[in-house]
Amino acid sequence: MTYMTHLECARCGRTYDADQIMNLCACCGPLLVRYDLKAAAAAVRPADLAGRVSSLWRYREVLPVRSDEHVVTLGEGMTPLLSVRRLGESLGLPNLMLKDEGVNPTGTFKARGSAVGMSRARELGIRKVAMPTNGNAGGAWSAYGARAGIEVTLVMPVDAPAMSVLEAVAVGARAYMVRGQITDAGAIVARSAKAHGWFEAATLKEPYRIEGKKTMGYEIAEQLGWRLPDAILYPTGGGVGIIGIYKAIREMMAMGWLPEGARMPRLVAVQAAGCAPIVKAFHEGREASERWEGAETVAQGIRVPKALGDFLVLEAVRATGGTCVAVPDEDTLWGLQQISRTEGLFICPEGASLVGAARRLREQGWLQPEDRVVLLNTGAGIKYPDILRPELPVLEKDATI
Amino acid sequence: MTYMTHLECARCGRTYDADQIMNLCACCGPLLVRYDLKAAAAAVRPADLAGRVSSLWRYREVLPVRSDEHVVTLGEGMTPLLSVRRLGESLGLPNLMLKDEGVNPTGTFKARGSAVGMSRARELGIRKVAMPTNGNAGGAWSAYGARAGIEVTLVMPVDAPAMSVLEAVAVGARAYMVRGQITDAGAIVARSAKAHGWFEAATLKEPYRIEGKKTMGYEIAEQLGWRLPDAILYPTGGGVGIIGIYKAIREMMAMGWLPEGARMPRLVAVQAAGCAPIVKAFHEGREASERWEGAETVAQGIRVPKALGDFLVLEAVRATGGTCVAVPDEDTLWGLQQISRTEGLFICPEGASLVGAARRLREQGWLQPEDRVVLLNTGAGIKYPDILRPELPVLEKDATI
Numbered sequence A, B: 001m002t003y004m005t006h007l008e009c010a011r012c013g014r015t016y017d018a019d020q021i022m023n024l025c026a027c028c029g030p031l032l033v034r035y036d037l038k039a040a041a042a043a044v045r046p047a048d049l050a051g052r053v054s055s056l057w058r059y060r061e062v063l064p065v066r067s068d069e070h071v072v073t074l075g076e077g078m079t080p081l082l083s084v085r086r087l088g089e090s091l092g093l094p095n096l097m098l099k100d101e102g103v104n105p106t107g108t109f110k111a112r113g114s115a116v117g118m119s120r121a122r123e124l125g126i127r128k129v130a131m132p133t134n135g136n137a138g139g140a141w142s143a144y145g146a147r148a149g150i151e152v153t154l155v156m157p158v159d160a161p162a163m164s165v166l167e168a169v170a171v172g173a174r175a176y177m178v179r180g181q182i183t184d185a186g187a188i189v190a191r192s193a194k195a196h197g198w199f200e201a202a203t204l205k206e207p208y209r210i211e212g213k214k215t216m217g218y219e220i221a222e223q224l225g226w227r228l229p230d231a232i233l234y235p236t237g238g239g240v241g242i243i244g245i246y247k248a249i250r251e252m253m254a255m256g257w258l259p260e261g262a263r264m265p266r267l268v269a270v271q272a273a274g275c276a277p278i279v280k281a282f283h284e285g286r287e288a289s290e291r292w293e294g295a296e297t298v299a300q301g302i303r304v305p306k307a308l309g310d311f312l313v314l315e316a317v318r319a320t321g322g323t324c325v326a327v328p329d330e331d332t333l334w335g336l337q338q339i340s341r342t343e344g345l346f347i348c349p350e351g352a353s354l355v356g357a358a359r360r361l362r363e364q365g366w367l368q369p370e371d372r373v374v375l376l377n378t379g380a381g382i383k384y385p386d387i388l389r390p391e392l393p394v395l396e397k398d399a400t401i
Helices: A037-043 A056-062 A085-091 A110-123 A136-147 A162-172 A182-196 A207-214 A214-221 A240-256 A277-283 A308-320 A331-341 A349-363 B039-042 B056-062 B085-091 B111-123 B136-148 B162-170 B182-196 B209-213 B215-223 B240-252 B277-283 B310-319 B329-345 B351-363
Strands: A004-009 A029-035 A081-083 A096-100 A128-132 A151-157 A174-178 A232-235 A266-272 A322-329 A373-379 B004-009 B031-035 B079-085 B094-102 B128-132 B151-157 B174-178 B232-234 B266-272 B321-325 B373-377
Touching: A004 A110, A037 A056, A037 A081, A037 A085, A037 A240, A037 B151, A056 A207, A081 B056, A081 B215, A085 A096, A085 A331, A085 A349, A085 B136, A096 B321, A110 A136, A110 A207, A110 B310, A128 A182, A136 A151, A136 A162, A136 A277, A136 B329, A151 A162, A151 A182, A162 A174, A162 A214, A182 A214, A182 B209, A182 B240, A207 A214, A207 B056, A214 A240, A232 A240, A232 A331, A232 B266, A240 A266, A266 A277, A266 A308, A277 A308, A277 A322, A322 A349, A331 A349, A331 B136, A331 B266, A349 A373, B031 B111, B031 B215, B039 B056, B039 B209, B039 B240, B056 B111, B056 B215, B085 B094, B085 B329, B085 B351, B094 B215, B111 B136, B111 B209, B128 B136, B128 B182, B136 B151, B136 B162, B151 B162, B174 B182, B209 B215, B209 B240, B232 B351, B240 B310, B266 B310, B277 B310, B277 B321, B310 B321, B321 B351, B351 B373
Parallel strands: A096 A373, A128 A151, A151 A174, A232 A266, A232 A373, A266 A322, B094 B373, B128 B151, B151 B174, B232 B266, B232 B373, B266 B321
Antiparallel strands: A004 A029, A081 A096, B004 B031, B079 B094
């Protein structure tokens, strides 16, 4: 069962009944789910989790779904936390780890948000969902929508990655392209929603996606034996993952699931040099970002010119003593080659940008050799097949190599 | 630790020391790994597994790697076993389940065989591995090779799926195409191996890949609370998975991990109508298959004209009261659409062929409405992007839907 109590605005603190259909707060701030953590802590201890299902639903008490019958799952979560020591040693960080979200249904961490978001949508009686998307979220929400029996409509920029379009269409989503950016897609959804009875499920416009994403934080702690790493590097577009991980760690601390006096890991928001509004705001000491003009990067999943939750990302980074790093595409492609060839991990460019960021932070002395550092890889490389163009030698049948 | 004792020829029964580098038996039969199951049963009970790592390495005692330091892992295994009740009800099989191997590193069940095969190769001091491949195995072995620091050389038919080529090249494998079939590729590897010092790791030509695959059987039992389903449908190319599942169930029975008097699930080997040598041999009452000429199917992963382990597949099917089914491509594509749209599972065509097979077996009365049936989906649909060609409406920025 869940210990959810209510929704709370992350901006103004206003609270709402959780059992009504909600998008944003009246002040336009995003809503966060709150729980009775004292009661949850009394009901379940970390040791109780050992025999539970190998998915994010093992953290059932701190997830926002009231009845098990509404849970929509494809087995998402409990992704591996791998030691990547050979890569780490080459960077001067022998205790480097990678959490591989590519091993999720639909191949990215977006499965977490859509599993929990769709479960709660079903529980609240929502029948139709619509969203603008640059790619992976669309593929994931479409899959979970099909599984839930909820109709999904997507609007995507014409340059959205072909693989996500394919996934969405395969599972029967209604999908449209727009000659424009993600913001244009969002405007079309907003204009059209009422006439069709769509619930708008764009990033942070509904309160439950983040609850799925936060389970990455719970898993990292559990997989490290209920200890925390020294730093977590996260590729930041909308930033829901880093906000979620921060929320998870605070929840675990409140429940006493972590050792007395445990230190917060330093959270690092990594962006592409070609689209780095949060990095800019961080270094300028601002509390929110400004829209980034002319956004362009090979890491399409973090090409978000203005994130609704930017102020929460900045808060999480600052509160944990973290930092923000902008990685040029050439360092991302270098990182992709390094991790692929050294560790056999063909990851997505968003994840690969973290390798470049880790190298930089080590060189600057911001990361120390003994630090236990987690790279949060958000997806599988195979979802971006255009990033490499292999040309192989062709042999005749009677050849010998 | 492992309770491995020796290798045994599946054809003639001759035994070999496990701690030497081996390919086939002197009689050309494939070698199987044997364990001291009595000692393993005394050392570990099913309940002991609950808190273990969420990967196939949780079954450490019955895996053939002596030292943990040689384990090469990307977090493979413990894939979800999902209820697909809505699809099942449409087929008259409400207790239908799907084990989703698409949620593995490199997106297919091939990760299991290569993880265990590469671990053991490393342990035995092998430095270079080569194999012919039609696709997914090549991608997987390349990834685990990179992780292990073992050089991998692949030879693939020119029509091998682009995604597997991409994966292999991304992680630094040496790859060649051949204007010919998988058999031609195999001949090139065999001719070239000695000069380069390659260990040949083709299907069943080395004893350890099957040990990785068998863990699918252990997981199905564990995920069902140490009970067995009534039937398991498996898309059969080389057949290593079905041989492995059968081996696993026999091992679990020998260790007393299953309830007293537990009945073997009926194992069903599913092939494509365009390449069905084992189905033909089954219905003709033969003990082995004949090479299938002109093999052609949309399910490329099961386009295997003559499998080295065909006799073991037939033995597993017959010993469990199972059967063999050939599925036309149109039923496979129908199955793909059904499961994608009903359950949000965009799976590979090999897996989709099982939906067609399940429908047929239910219509024939071979499966009963109350049967608990597991479809073993071997991979993610995204690895075959050419199977669908979505065309979407394109909107202008100021559009309303």
